[in-house]
Amino acid sequence: MLATVVFAQSEGHKAPSEAEKSFTLLKTxxxxxxxxxxxxxxxxxxxxxxxxxxxxxxxxxxxxxVHEMYEPGKANDPARYDHPITMLYVDADRLNLVHYCDAGxxxxxxxxxxxxxxxxEFDFVDLSGGNEHGHMDHAVFxxxxxxxxxxxxxxxxxxxxxxxxxxxxxxxQ
Numbered sequence: 001m002l003a004t005v006v007f008a009q010s011e012g013h014k015a016p017s018e019a020e021k022s023f024t025l026l027k028t029x030x031x032x033x034x035x036x037x038x039x040x041x042x043x044x045x046x047x048x049x050x051x052x053x054x055x056x057x058x059x060x061x062x063x064x065x066v067h068e069m070y071e072p073g074k075a076n077d078p079a080r081y082d083h084p085i086t087m088l089y090v091d092a093d094r095l096n097l098v099h100y101c102d103a104g105x106x107x108x109x110x111x112x113x114x115x116x117x118x119x120x121e122f123d124f125v126d127l128s129g130g131n132e133h134g135h136m137d138h139a140v141f142x143x144x145x146x147x148x149x150x151x152x153x154x155x156x157x158x159x160x161x162x163x164x165x166x167x168x169x170x171x172x173q
Contacts, residue, residue: 019095022113022120026088026095026141027065029056029149032172035069040164054151054169064089086139097122099136105129107136118143134158147171 016024033054042048053070067086070076076083082102089096095111106129109122122139138154148170155163 017090017093018113019090019093019111021117022095022111023065023088023090025117025143026056026120027058027062028146029141029143030058030065031056033149033169034172035151035167035169038166040166043163052167053172054167060089095120095122097139099139101136103130103133103135105131105135109136109139132158134163137162 033056035052035054037050037052038048051072053072055066055068055070057066057068058064059066065088067088068083070083074083084102085100087098087100097109097111099107099109101107105127107127108125110125111120111122113120119140119142121141124135124137127135134155134157136153137156138152140150140152142150142152144150148168151167151169153165153167155165157163
């Protein structure tokens with residue numbers, strides 16, 4: 001009888017998967033962030049050293065993380081300006097990222113954790129919607145400390161030409 005009780009208790013406390021650990025880590029980024037953005041190759045209209053605001057919000061009772069990016073001085077009008085939304089969630093022991101892009105597509109990526117426990121890297125899996133204007137292809141979140149993290153995004157332009165954006169983010173006050 002005692003063995004049955006011990007076994008039942010251990011079943012109730014299953015160790016979190018790597019995907020769940022990475023998701024829990026990313027949820028600590030909830031809040032508003034000020035970013036300095038650089039691109040490679042440089043994009044004049046984006047301006048290297050440009051600023052952006054990023055909002056990360058835990059939603060759906062902790063089951064999703066909403067990542068929204070805004071350009072300072074631009075109205076929150078999705079019909080006129082690019083304010084991309086990225087959703088992160090765990091499904092079947094995989095941490096998924098779906099980026100809702102102004103290019104009209106939705107790239108899907110899956111995470112792999114790093115050995116240091118501070119970096120979560122997302123690799124491209126598939127694409128919904130067209131690829132006429134390219135698609136987001138790779139993302140890396142690196143946590144420096146509670147008030148500082150970086151994000152590296154790779155966008156695959158038509159002709160498989162990569163455009164990389166690096167964001168250095170500081171938590172807003």
